[in-house]
Amino acid sequence: xxxxxxxxxxxxxxxxxxxxxxxxxxxxxxxxxxxxxxxxxxxxxxxxxxxxxxxxxxxxxxxxxxxxxxxxxxxxxxxxxxxxxxxxxxxxxxxxxxxxxxxxxxxxxxxxxxxxxxxxxxxxxxxxxxxxxxxxxxxxxxxxxx
Numbered sequence: 001x002x003x004x005x006x007x008x009x010x011x012x013x014x015x016x017x018x019x020x021x022x023x024x025x026x027x028x029x030x031x032x033x034x035x036x037x038x039x040x041x042x043x044x045x046x047x048x049x050x051x052x053x054x055x056x057x058x059x060x061x062x063x064x065x066x067x068x069x070x071x072x073x074x075x076x077x078x079x080x081x082x083x084x085x086x087x088x089x090x091x092x093x094x095x096x097x098x099x100x101x102x103x104x105x106x107x108x109x110x111x112x113x114x115x116x117x118x119x120x121x122x123x124x125x126x127x128x129x130x131x132x133x134x135x136x137x138x139x140x141x142x143x144x145x146x
Contacts, residue, residue, distance in 0.1 A: 004145030006054025009138035010046045013053065013075055016130030017045030023123050041079050048075035053135065058142035068135020072127055084111030 021038040053071035057064065084107045097103040118124075 003054060003057075003142070005057035005138045005142035006050050008049075008141035009053035009057060009071065009134060010049035012130075012134035012137050013049035013071055014042045014045035016072065016127065016134060017041040017075060017079070019130065020123060020127055023126060024118050027117050027120060027123065037083070040082060041075075044075050044078050044082065048072075048078065049134065049138075053138050057135075057138040059139075061136075061139070064135040064139035065132050066135070067138065068131040068133065069128065071134060072131030076127065080111040080114050081107065083114060084108065 018038065018041070021041045025032075025034060025037070048071050052074050053067050056067045056070075059067075087110050088103055088107045091097065091106070092103045097106065
């Protein structure tokens with residue numbers, strides 16, 4: 001059911017994903033082709049905000065902060081997995097893997113590598129602050145628009 005809290009959470013997490021995507025780009029190797037990197041991350045922000053954060057809004061201040069951090073963590077987890085799967089597919093098309101199971105296991109290895117690349121304060125701090133603000137905005141929207 002569409003609510004103001006779901007819409008607000010989706011918009012806020014999409015905004016966080018948009019900003020953080022541009023903060024992640026300088027952390028990756030030079031010459032990286034980003035393609036739909038920002039678009040995919042914004043879509044994941046929309047979905048995470050709508051599905052995970054929006055339905056949990058309206059429970060108070062501390063749960064709102066936890067809700068924002070959880071929604072942000074879910075968004076980052078899905079972004080790492082999807083970007084890792086895309087990179088695995090790109091490498092698989094160049095015949096870099098010996099078989100399908102090796103290729104599938106590399107999704108998690110690549111996603112973990114991406115996590116260590118972005119695990120710097122210039123990326124993690126805006127993620128955390130954006131997640132908290134998104135949770136508080138969803139909480140405010142939940143109270144304002146019932």
